[in-house]
Amino acid sequence: MNSADDQLKPAPGALQRAFTIIRALAHAPAEGARVTRIAKEAGLTQATAHRILQSLADEGIVEQDGNSKLYRLGIDFFALAAQASNPSGLRTLCRPAMLRLCASLGDTIFLLVRSGFDAVCLDMCEGPFPIRSFTGDIGGRVALGVGQGSLAILAFLPEAEREEIIHFNVPRLRGYGVLDEVYLRTEIERVRQVGYAGSNSGVLEGMAGAAVPILDRSGVAVAALSVGTLASRLTPERLPTVVELLKRQADAIGPRTNPFDVALRRTAQRPPIAPIAPIAPNGDGIGR
Template structure:
């Protein structure tokens, strides 16, 4: 059967048309802000110009794609971004994680923290308090701490790409002056240990009588964007209990990772989640 006949059969298949329409959206997106010509899209997808043009007309009519008659280029339409923004309004990381934090706090009888990365810092997005009063680096919800300080932020820092990791260390080291053990040797040692074992529990000695454990939370692209951690009395975190706590935290962190909404503003602009509560 010739190509023209194949296209005639495909036109009768809604599934094929939908797949081609989605492929066109991806092709247009791939050309970035400059947009793409009809011939570019047809070539990229191995489709004939008439078929490509027919599908583009539908996408333009539905405002998924914009067409510039002067440059004769196609770009992603505003309505597509509106849909993406609406998707980001539901299923927030905080909403997803809240029942998990409460369950962990009740099960482990420790204070549980949810941290998200914010530039060179980590912000406490939520916490569930256990029965034992403890001090923490972030304090209440909305509190901010440098990446590398505390187990949750260390778990995030340790799983960043190496170049990004080094940039954070260079920026934060001067900010850490006067913070006891926190120096370049400590950070590199703690990062290597955290990467090797998959969780952070490096003692800093800055909060006497308090210990913690932190595990990273990854997004759908495998980037460390958040962390689950606990803070507890040092005598409660025995070597035997440590393994159990880590296993539980990692299981819950994996569950959160699978549910992460890529458009969640808490992962891109965490300060706006708290309004005036979070320091800038």
């Protein structure tokens, strides 16, 4: 007679098959894969692969896009990996660099990360000048393409993802009055050529910003370091120095980023289109 512990053990090979599915998903495209492809790569029947995927989805290890029906590794998988591999996360990793930049430049420094079709302010170090931004305080978000930081991220995403975001976000950008698809594509190309986003965009009078992407080991933007300041302080003569300091810190951070950090995890579900409030005529803010 089997003991109680024996009865609780998974069926022979069940764990191996589950990890085979997980490994197949790890090598799948960023948008995910269909069950037929996963089954083939895992060497399983489609029915078996589907059953295991559903079990993993129940545990949050796998998620399925509601529109495309593609499967991909879930947020809980990356959260567990992040806790095991790098409990401090991106914010702690970048904090010393942000403090150094804030002290050296005397301006406000922002750390932005991508969240679906938006950029989110993960951290900031306030300088002495009273400024505001599109994202507001820590935790605020803005559509990718609006402001220097989110533009730096968008420009260095893989082409397919970049095109999807442009298509989805253009209607959201029109609330700002001066942003359209031609403008956005022109700015993206310029950022890709020079390696940074930096200017007074004209959207927010009297304010300016500069930002560089933080690139992971594959050269994909996972975040951005950004300076927000008065337009009078970001002169053409000073801009190269600001950009050089930002790049130096971003280059040091990039190789140290944890690919399993939950803060860098792309969301699988497309957010609803939300209207963007027009900027007030006095333009109190910056484009970070």
